[in-house]
Amino acid sequence: MAGAAVLLASVAACGGGGADAAGSNDAATKLAVVATTPEVADFVRNVGGNDVAVTQIIKPNVDPHDYEPTPADIKAIGEAKVVVKNGVGLESWLDQTIESAGFNGAVVDSSQGVTLHEGGHEHGAEEEAHAGEEADEHDPHIWHDPRNAKIMVANIEKALASADSGKAATFTKNAADYTAKIDKLDSDNEAAFAKLPAGDRKLVTNHDAFGYYVDRYQLEFVGSVIPSLDTSAELSAKQLSDLVAKIKATGTKAIFTESSLPPKSAEAIAQQAGVKVIGGEDALFGDSLGAPGTPEGTYLGAEAHNTEVIVNALAG
Incomplete structure (x- = not known):
């Protein structure tokens, strides 16, 4: 840290x-x-x-x-x-x-x-x-x-x-x-993920915003609460149950919320799946950056934050 x-x-x-x-x-x-x-x-x-x-x-x-x-x-x-x-x-x-x-x-x-x-x-x-x-x-x-x-x-x-x-x-x-x-x-980022076993590199996020990140650092994208590149789609009952089942089957450790999206749905799915929710100050910056004047208010700071949060949560 x-x-x-x-x-x-x-x-x-x-x-x-x-x-x-x-x-x-x-x-x-x-x-x-x-x-x-x-x-x-x-x-x-x-x-x-x-x-x-x-x-x-x-x-x-x-x-x-x-x-x-x-x-x-x-x-x-x-x-x-x-x-x-x-x-x-x-x-x-x-x-x-x-x-x-x-x-x-x-x-x-x-x-x-x-x-x-x-x-x-x-x-x-x-x-x-x-x-x-x-x-x-x-x-x-x-x-x-x-x-x-x-x-x-x-x-x-x-x-x-x-x-x-x-x-x-x-x-x-x-x-x-x-x-x-x-x-x-x-x-x-590469050095941080190199310390994380491949079997623990499983990601569930609010929406499908991290495809390029997943590919760059060889993560496994398990799913997203909003099953879309944008934020207008909604998770159907079947998609919800399928996501919960996939989280359990893959041994995914956490669901990551995002700073620009409400965490309520992610919290509900995490409760059903029996995994932790990463949010609040640890929410990922998927579509946005942090507040002006903070480290996370820059591209470099926001991306460093994302990696630190993901690695720490999946290693725990």
């Missing part, structure tokens, strides 16, 4: 939520950027540094799947030079909002170049024919594999350099420095 606490403290200064505080440059000289999600906004801040003014649309612990833009969002987009999105269909509301704002600047899809997962992680090859519309979707939670986060950062660096060529060298250096931190996060 002490080691993880040191790591989280070391990354606390790497980003935050909401609008940027004033930096060393006059605000009027900064590149105005709108970023949709907390993760993307954190990437933009780390690459742009004091040379960008970032407006983050979706605040911490707000479900991005059901987000409805506000008049302030439309105004911010209309005044921006660059809009950066996660992509992969996560921001279904964005195109209409951009049109309403009359925005004609650069729209950056940070997912370009990422190898996408098709359908929900719960749909194995033998289930693909019955997956329905879910099989036609791609999993948008790409940032949970740090290798994908590096691709997103590279896309953002190129876009900022294109929009403000005079600061290109600075953006390139910032991106390189931040990418090194992402590499360390990835290696630390």
